[in-house]
Amino acid sequence: MLPDVRDRLPGMAPKSASMKGFYRQKKSTKSTASKNVSTKKSPNLPMPYDSDITQPAALISHGSLDLKDSYKEDEQILGRFDMNMAYGPCLGMSRQARWERALKLGLNPPEEIESILKRGKVGSVCLWEGRV
C-alpha cells in the first residue's frame, strides 16, 4: 500500500485533522550498510603501526602481503626518525627537507632514511602533519 503523500510532505495538512499528527516525525526506514571506518582516510597518509582494518580492500584482495610488511617497517623507521629530537622539530617540513637540514647542520643522519624516502610509497611528511 502506498503511503499517503500528505503524510510525507511537510506543509500539507495530514489525513488526521489533529495537530499531533501534523508534527509527527517519521523515521526513515532505509537499511544502513555497515560503515567502513577506513573510508575517511586517504591512502597517502602513513598507517598506524599495528592496525590491519585500515588497509584498502584492493591491497588485500591482490594478496600482496610482502608490500604491506616492508611498508610498515619503513614507516616505523621513518617514525623513529621523526621523533628523534636530535634532528629538531618534525612539524611544518617534509621528511626529506628535515633529513637534508640534519645533513647540513652536521648531525650525521643515517643514510638509510634517505634511501627509504627515495624509494617512495611512504609518507612525505610526519604522522602529525596537518593534524596538530
Add this chain to the structure above:
Amino acid sequence: MEVDSPDKIPRKQASYHSLDEPFVIQKETYGGQQYSQIYFARLQLLRALLRPLVTSWKPHVPICNVLGIERGKECIVVGTLYKHMKLKPSVLDEYSKERSATPITIPHKFMHQDDYLVLEDESGRVKLGGSFLLPSQYVTGVVVSLLGSEADAGYFHVDDVLEAGLPSQLEMPLKSGENKYVVLISGLNVGNSTSNPLQYQLLVDHITGHLGDKQAQGMAAQIVHLVIAGNSVEIPHGLLNKQNLASTDQSRIAEPIKELDMILTEIAAGLPLDIMPGPNDPANFSLPQKPLNRCLFPSSATYNTFRSCPNPHSFEIDGVKFLGTSGQNIDDLEKYSEGRDKLEFMERTLRWRHLAPTAPNTLGCYPFIDTDPFLIKSCPHVYFIGNQEKYDTKLIKGTAEGFSSRGYYKAASAKTPQLSWYWHLSSWAHHMGTSRNMMYGMALGSLQCS
C-alpha cells in the same frame, strides 16, 4: 660656483661586492612551519661554535644537556636563553579576565625586577638562578654556555657564562695612499610635513660635487659609495588607515616616493647608491626586509649604479666589510634589556654573534626552516645601524685574533636629515658631515640644520 672648469676632477672608484645572499628570501616557501625550526637551527649552529670554545674555557668540566644536570654536580650546559618578562605585551591580554589590572599607558621599556631567565635546549628547560647572570643584560634568543650546578630548590645556579664572542675577521686590506669615502645616511623621511626640500638638494649637490670650491669638490670626488639605511619616506599614517581613498589622497600617498625617486636619480647619476628599507618604508614588516621594489623608483632604477638592498645589508668595498641594519634589531634590544647606550647593545650583538636575537620572539621575522640568516659568521669591519637619535661611534678590539671593528649608529630624524656619516676606507678616520660645513662661500646662511 665654477661651472666650466677646464680640469675635471674624476670620482674615485672602488670595487663593490654584495654579501646579501643570506638575507634575500629566494626559494623559501611557507609550508605551515612554526618558529621552532629557526630556534633549532640557531641552537645547532651556535652550539657547534661554542663547543670548542667551551672545552678550552673549562677543560675538566663535563658538558651535558638540560635534562642531564644533577644536584650538586658542576657541569656546563649550552642552550638558548628565554627571559620571562612580566610586562611583555601579549596578545592574550585582551582576553584575560583581569582587564582592569593592565596599565593604560604602554611602557616603552618592558623590564621589571621580577624578570627571570630560563635556559632551554631540545631536552628541556631549567630556570636560572644565582646572582651572576643579570636578566637585565640578556634577552630571549641568545645562545650561551653556562657553568653551574643544580641547586636544592630545583633551579640551575649559574657560576659563570661563556658567550660565543666576537667572530673572526678577515684581514683589513693594506692602506693604500688614496682617500676614499663611503657615506652612510638614514632617516631622510621624505614627505614629512616639517622637512625642507632645500636640505635634500643640499645633500645631493654636495655629494655630486656641485657645491663649493675646488677643495670641496675634490672631497666630494673621493666619495665612492652612498648607503641609505632606511626610513627614506614618510607616508602619513592617517591616509594608510583609510578604507576608501579619494583620488587626492592617492596622489598624496605617492608623492613622497616620487620626490625620493627624483632625489635618488640625481645621486645615482653620479655614484653607486644602495638603498635599504626601514621600519617606515613601503616594504614588508618582518626581518629580513625585502629590497624596495624597483617599480617604486622608475627613473633612478634605470641606472646601474642604483641598487636596492635588503635589511640587514652586508657588502664589501675594496676589501672592507660592512654590515648593518636600519635599526629595528637594536631598538628592540633597547626595549627588552638594559644598556648604557646603543653602542653597548651593538657590541652585545657582536659578542652573541647574532644580529637580532629577539627575532622571532618580539621582532618580526620570517620562519626559516633550515638556517638562521642573522648569525654573524665573520666580523665586519664596519657595523652600522640607522635611524637613531644621535650619532656615535666606538672601536671594538677583539682578543686573541687581534682585530678591530668600528660600530656606529647614525642620527636620523627629520630634525637633522643632512647628518651623513663619512667613513674613510683606508684609515679608521671618520667624520660627520653636516650641511653647515658645505655652506662656505655660499650665501645660504638661512638654511639651518636645526
